[in-house]
Amino acid sequence: MSLLMDNQFNELPPDKSLDTKTFLDNVSHLPAFFDCLGSKVFSVIKSDINGNITKIRAVYVTDPAKYTTLQDILVAEREAHGAEWPKVGATLALMWLKRGLRFIQILLQSLADGDRDENNPNLIRVNVTKAYEQALKRYHGWIVQKIFHAALLAAPYRSNFLKALSKGEEVKEEDCLINVRQFLVNYTVTVDTIYEMYTNLNAELDYTV
């Protein structure tokens, strides 16, 4: 019935460990989120994120018992790769994936909070820009930032975006936002916990592309 409600993230256990299989299952539905943006332009981003997920899964399946949690993967790769780490393997893939997840989180939160451009109430450019600035901009050089600004023009109308999140069903905007808020509960905790793990393991990098 709704892209978000059908694919809620699981609640984390009390120790906030991130089960790899659960995470991969939850996150596998998210690339479809970029189809809700409507334009072919965003398929590029969808494949970048799909690539991250594929890379993490490829490591996981080599030894599911060894890689039970996401932290197990980072720690094992730190051992295995020496000075190359963290710019390597599933550690790098998850480093970028979490930024895409954060982008989605802030965009949805901003919509749920009712941020809008009063002069253009049916545009989501303010919400997309807020998400971009907080999640991604600092990791992009000036040319990719320019490309973002061009791509922003392809962002859909708020009404069409909310409809797409509801898989094309005509739902009231307020009902859709209730779903968004519900989705954000476990999702936000998961994304925050991945960020904390990168800080704790000193695995974050800030090079630009």
Add this chain to the structure above:
Amino acid sequence: MSLLMDNQFNELPPDKSLDTKTFLDNVSHLPAFFDCLGSKVFSVIKSDINGNITKIRAVYVTDPAKYTTLQDILVAEREAHGAEWPKVGATLALMWLKRGLRFIQILLQSLADGDRDENNPNLIRVNVTKAYEQALKRYHGWIVQKIFHAALLAAPYRSNFLKALSKGEEVKEEDCLINVRQFLVNYTVTVDTIYEMYTNLNAELDYTV
């Protein structure tokens, strides 16, 4: 010794039939061309083109005897897909791939012909723009055109580009251009022949992305 000289296209036979296996072998080296452009931005284009090649190969390997020539593939898909054709399968993949090949052809030809911006002789923007306008622009909506203009700023200097085509060896510009001209001989005939086939089979589309 040189990306182009090591990977010349084969000469076409007198009947100008396009052998599928030969074509796939020849073209498989071309995505590396986009690495010569230097910036991470172009990896997006590289994967689009890689995707086209993968799709054509996937059809070919299901029945190499049936799909001996590229024309065999188009004709078989026309039979199989009815009204959906030509916006389907390897026919669609080759339709887009040929545009990327034409882009490369015109860019290299323009360099070989000595087209340059006299005020910025070490930039290749005039050459890239010429190739874009002739090969791709009409298939791109205004947003992708804007993205192209932003991406153009990431184009490398002429000297670095020619050096990359020579796999990093310091060769004289004139020697590199001799290689480019040599490469263009069979390459141009191949690309022209694919375009003729699309015209003859009425397989060309002009929708924009």
